[in-house]
Amino acid sequence: MSTAPDPYRPVRRMRARDRRESHRVSTPLELFFDLCFVVAIAQAGRELAHALAEGHYAAALTGYATAFFAVWWAWMNFTWFASAYDVDDVPYRLTTLVQITGVLVLAAGVPRIFEDRDLVLGVAGYVLMRLAMVTQWLRAARGESGPARTCALRYAVGISVVQVFWVVLLFLPHGTQGPLFPLGVLVELAVPVWAEKDNQTPWHRHHIVERYGLFTIIVLGETVAAATVAVQAALDEHRAVAELLPIAAGGLLICFGAWWIYFADDSHDHLRDNRQALPWGYGHYLVFASAAAVGAGLEVAAEHAVGTAHLSARAASAAVTIPTALFLVTVWALHSRHHKRGAAQAVLPLAALSVLAATLAGESAVLIAGLLVALAVATGLILSAKRS
The missing domain is CATH 1.20.1410 (I/LWEQ domain)
Structure with a gap:
């Protein structure tokens, strides 16, 4: 039996969707989400082209890898979460729109990442996206129990801790930001592994x-x-x-x-x-x-x-x-x-x-x-x- 959300209910209890649900397809909100994320990708591509054309190879590759990681990781986290918990009600939609706002702020900060290695605007947009994701996981935790609840809470805690790391990184000297950035990336990548070690989210x-x-x-x-x-x-x-x-x-x-x-x-x-x-x-x-x-x-x-x-x-x-x-x-x-x-x-x-x-x-x-x-x-x- 399908567990597809009812779009006419303004607020629903967030429970995991059925992994065997038939005819599961992308929603209009997900497609809108993707199109807005491509704005940041386009910005990163343009800046990569400009830096390469000027012969600034190291800055080009570093800036591109940094900006693209932020876009890709936020997109990926939302995609897998939505596959398991999309209820398509008003709070869910509004929270997703906040994430879209975050990626637009990140896109505005991409040129600064390439030109001055200025991470402030980029991190601000990224943290906005990720904290919106934390609220989604906390809501999922309220609707779940047992191992599924623990998994959702681990996601919320793990993502929050890494965002503190990114904010602290902004206050460190520029010379230390570069070497510490990969550490933040590794911790971000480790959050799903830790969160789902005892319970797998029911993605479709x-x-x-x-x-x-x-x-x-x-x-x-x-x-x-x-x-x-x-x-x-x-x-x-x-x-x-x-x-x-x-x-x-x-x-x-x-x-x-x-x-x-x-x-x-x-x-x-x-x-x-x-x-x-x-x-x-x-x-x-x-x-x-x-x-x-x-x-x-x-x-x-x-x-x-x-x-x-x-x-x-x-x-x-x-x-x-x-x-x-x-x-x-x-x-x-x-x-x-x-x-x-x-x-x-x-x-x-x-x-x-x-x-x-x-x-x-x-x-x-x-x-x-x-x-x-x-x-x-x-x-x-x-x-x-x-x-x-």
Whole structure:
């Protein structure tokens, strides 16, 4: 029997939903949540592109990893919580809107993270999102009993403690913030492991796979949009059609191929408990981050093609080929290797290595990388057809 929430009840008791619930799909609120989070991802991608184009590689990678972790972790925590406890009543909706407000504040602070390593606005937005999540877990604890209640309270306590750490970090000298930041990340990642060690929250595996898939689509869409704007701006200012056309073609092939490869296999059969779900969910940091970074790399490649980027041709190409290869390897590790047999297992790892090698082609690298991704898709289809 379905335990879907009744949207006409303004306040409901928050109890766990049935893991066997049929026809469980993403709600309009969840989709709105995703779209607002992509605002922060777009900001991080733009700042990454600008920093790379200026040749500030260390600042680019550090700033991007920092900003993207904050966005991804807040999104991931809400997604798994909603899969287990979404009651879709007025308090739930209002609390979720507070989280959306937090990500918009974080998005406004992303440029400061890159330019001045100023974490104040970013941390303020992040803490706002996370404290809203604490109220959700406390509400879940009121509606539960036994191990489920203990699990919810552990989440509330663990998240709260880490937020204190982030606030304290703001008052420390800049020289100590960088080394201490990974410690905060590790503690954040450890909270779900600790909270669920005696009780697994009843997330719905079909719902989770759909949520991750939809967010992947949105991130890839933002990548296409960012690359389109970059190519259009370069054309308007420099009319360099011959230089930009290979980048546009290669970028489209990469994005189309990334979509095809991600959705070639269904992961819900693999997600049966937390032993599979935690690595799968955590691993998507690299899937989302690399997909968004491809868009930033295409911006850098377009700027280099018209002579406005301060880096070499190989460095500009690497801004595209490295995240593309990372995407291919991560999707293989999380999805494809559980479904492929025989020679098909080697397609994506070999494609990733080939894409990395294409970096040496310099200005032609983006187009070659796109063709290699398309070849990987075609090879996978041929091998699947032979096996069937």
